[in-house]
Amino acid sequence: MAVIQSRFCNNRDLISWVNWSECKPSLVENYFNYFTEIEERFQRRRGTGLLLSTLDWALIETWKDAGIPLQAVLAGIDATFDRYDQRPSKTRKVNSLAYCSQEVLAAAEDMKEAAVGVQDRTSKQALGLNADEIASFLLGNAARLRQADLPEPVRRIANEAADTLAELAATLENASGPPLLEDLERHLTVLEEKLMAALTVTAPEADLVSLNAEADQEIGPYRSKMPAFQIEQLKKQFVHKRLLEKATIPRLSLFYM
Numbered sequence: 001m002a003v004i005q006s007r008f009c010n011n012r013d014l015i016s017w018v019n020w021s022e023c024k025p026s027l028v029e030n031y032f033n034y035f036t037e038i039e040e041r042f043q044r045r046r047g048t049g050l051l052l053s054t055l056d057w058a059l060i061e062t063w064k065d066a067g068i069p070l071q072a073v074l075a076g077i078d079a080t081f082d083r084y085d086q087r088p089s090k091t092r093k094v095n096s097l098a099y100c101s102q103e104v105l106a107a108a109e110d111m112k113e114a115a116v117g118v119q120d121r122t123s124k125q126a127l128g129l130n131a132d133e134i135a136s137f138l139l140g141n142a143a144r145l146r147q148a149d150l151p152e153p154v155r156r157i158a159n160e161a162a163d164t165l166a167e168l169a170a171t172l173e174n175a176s177g178p179p180l181l182e183d184l185e186r187h188l189t190v191l192e193e194k195l196m197a198a199l200t201v202t203a204p205e206a207d208l209v210s211l212n213a214e215a216d217q218e219i220g221p222y223r224s225k226m227p228a229f230q231i232e233q234l235k236k237q238f239v240h241k242r243l244l245e246k247a248t249i250p251r252l253s254l255f256y257m
Contacts, residue, residue: 033070034060034064034070034255035057035060035064035255035256037070037074038060038070038073038074038077038097039052041074041077041078042056042077042097042100045077045078045081045094046081046093046094052097053096053218054218054238054241054242055096055098055218055219055234055238056096056097056098057241058234058237058238058241059097059098059101059234059237060073060097061237061241062230062233062234062237063104064255065233065237066233068104068105068108069108069111071107071111072104072107072108072110072111073100073104073107073108075103075104075107075111076100076101076102076103076104076105076106076107076108077097077100077103077104079100079103079106079107080094080099080100080103081094083103096221096222098219098221098222098225098226099222099225101222101225101226101230102225102226105227105230131172131173131175131178132173133257134169134172134184134254134257135169135170135172135173136169137254137257138165138166138168138169138172139165139166139169140250141162141165141250141252142161142162142163142165142166142169143162144248144249144250145158145159145161145162145165145249145250146158146159146162148247148248148249149248150247150249151202153198153201153202154195154198154199154202154247157194157195157198158195158249161191161194161195161252164187164191165191165252168184168187172184181254184254185253185254188252188253188254189252189253191252192251192252192253195244195249195252196240196243196244199243199244199247199249200243203243208239211238211239211242211243212235212239214238214242215234215235215238215239216235218238219231219234219235219238
């Protein structure tokens with residue numbers, strides 16, 4: 001699947017892009033803030049406490065997975081509302097982050113072009129996370145996986161994932177240096193992908209058809225505002241999020257701390 005990918009450092013004012021079209025995304029600049037700051041900025045610009053929908057959260061995940069910097073997302077949200085505020089007639093409100101998609105991608109491209117040649121001078125460990133907090137997060141998810149009511153094929157994989165999370169937590173607690181966050185995130189990504197594959201294989205066909213129809217309905221009004229690759233990725237994220245919610249399986253990524 002063609003997905004915009006990038007690598008950038010952990011500094012809001014210093015972003016180093018490496019091979020925009022081919023490289024794998026590094027860690028997003030701040031694990032704590034990527035989701036929450038996007039939510040807060042959207043709510044503040046809209047002027048209400050409107051809760052984000054499943055579609056909105058899935059869209060944030062596609063931005064995160066594509067390596068879109070937080071500052072590009074926030075700039076895209078601001079640009080969308082700035083244009084909306086200038087309209088003489090406001091018959092329709094900006095009710096979804098999907099309205100901001102084009103501006104977010106444009107802002108990301110602008111940042112990439114502006115940062116060509118800039119060197120990464122920032123430590124990837126300066127993320128505000130410590131080993132105890134991460135270990136607690138991993139152990140909490142391990143417990144939730146063991147408690148989830150799952151069909152047998154998924155149960156086996158969930159138990160294996162829980163054991164791995166416990167091992168990772170023990171390694172963090174016994175480590176002498178700072179946690180290697182990128183290595184840890186890769187482990188968590190693999191575990192979640194295995195769980196997701198098992199859920200998809202064991203889900204009744206009717207459930208998958210229904211979820212795909214729900215995704216199409218939710219995405220429908222915004223198809224003209226997003227490129228095809230993003231629509232495809234968004235639909236996938238939407239269905240995956242619904243499957244995980246139905247199975248009460250926690251998200252394992254450090255982005256959900």
